[in-house]
Amino acid sequence: MRGHIILSHGSDSGPDATKVSALAALAERLGWSTVRPDYREADRLGYAGSIAPRLATLGEALAAAPVPPVLVGSSMGAFVSGLASLDAPVAGLFLLALPTRIPGYPRAFAAREGVPSFLVHGYADDVCPLDDALAFASGRRMPALLVDDDHRLGATLGDIEAEFGRFLERLA
Structure with missing residues (x-):
């Protein structure tokens, strides 16, 4: 095993969602173990x-992880992955369609500093403002892949998989 990855799906989604499933399959082919928590009950x-x-x-x-894991999250999954990284050691953060604020939640997005991180965001994301996500990434000098896609990032999944593979290779 090269490492462990926890992949967190977005709201109105599930652990078998397209993005987290594709990224989990890629990671497993590369020798990583993966887990995809189910947040559907919480999302109600x-x-x-x-x-x-x-x-x-x-x-x-995180407590059950055999080693400090890489956290991968899409939308709300990215938001909680960043917050969770503040309280537990992690090997990396791969964030997709990042919201930097959740209406009604008092805390803005935050993540552990000094952790290898990467942002993927769509230019046409109408749910999570691109400028806010880029401002966070810029403040951290976090590498980013900006794609001609919407919030679901379905049209550019191949590009995202390629970048995720490179991210994992750099960590290994």
Whole structure:
């Protein structure tokens, strides 16, 4: 095993969602172990209400990880991955369609500094403002892949997989 990865899906999605499933399959082919927590029950509490239970579920997965894991998250999954990285050692952060604020939640997005990180965001994302995600990445000098895609990032999955593979190779 090259390492361990926890992949967190977005709201209105599930652990078998297209992006996290594709990235998990790629990671496993490269020799990484993966887990995809199920946040669907928490998501019934609304966006702001889902954060605390999502963090609790992710915290359990972090505690069970055999080594400090790479956290991968899409949208709300990216938001909680960053917050979780503040409380537990992680090997990396791969963030997709990053919201920097969740309406009704008092805390802005934050992530552990000094951790290898990467941002993927679509120019046509109408859910999570591109400028906000880029401002966060810029402030951290975080590498980013900007794609001609919307919030779901479905049209550029091949590009995202290629970048994720390179990210994992750099960590290995």
